[in-house]
Amino acid sequence: MTDLVRDWRSADISTSERSMLEFVEKLTLNPGQMTEQDVQQLRAAGFGDEDVLEISLICSYYNMINRLAESLGAEAEEEKLEGPIGQALPWR
Numbered sequence: 494m495t496d497l498v499r500d501w502r503s504a505d506i507s508t509s510e511r512s513m514l515e516f517v518e519k520l521t522l523n524p525g526q527m528t529e530q531d532v533q534q535l536r537a538a539g540f541g542d543e544d545v546l547e548i549s550l551i552c553s554y555y556n557m558i559n560r561l562a563e564s565l566g567a568e569a570e571e572e573k574l575e576g577p578i579g580q581a582l583p584w585r
Contacts, residue, residue, distance in 0.1 A: 501514050508538060509538040509539050509540065512534055512535055512537075512538035512540075513535065513538070513540070513548055515534070516531055516534065516535055516548060516552075517548065517552040519531060520549065520552050520553070520556075521552060521556055532545055535548065
């Protein structure tokens with residue numbers, strides 16, 4: 494799991510998982526550049542309409558929560574950063 498957090502591009506994941514991560518990365522970093530082609534790539538990877546909606550909703554929810562926390566100056570609880578995933582986070 495830490496390999497996935499550190500660098501999902503080189504992690505041993507399925508083609509559909511890779512397509513999903515490409516989609517959510519673009520939605521997170523460049524939401525204004527999303528096109529129908531991005532959705533079509535998810536469909537080509539085996540995701541249905543409900544899957545695309547869920548992927549979009551979950552990604553958008555976490556982006557909203559992160560932006561809200563950052564705007565209020567919230568910090569992660571230290572004990573939650575002690576595990577392997579917390580240790581793999583790039584800002585550590």
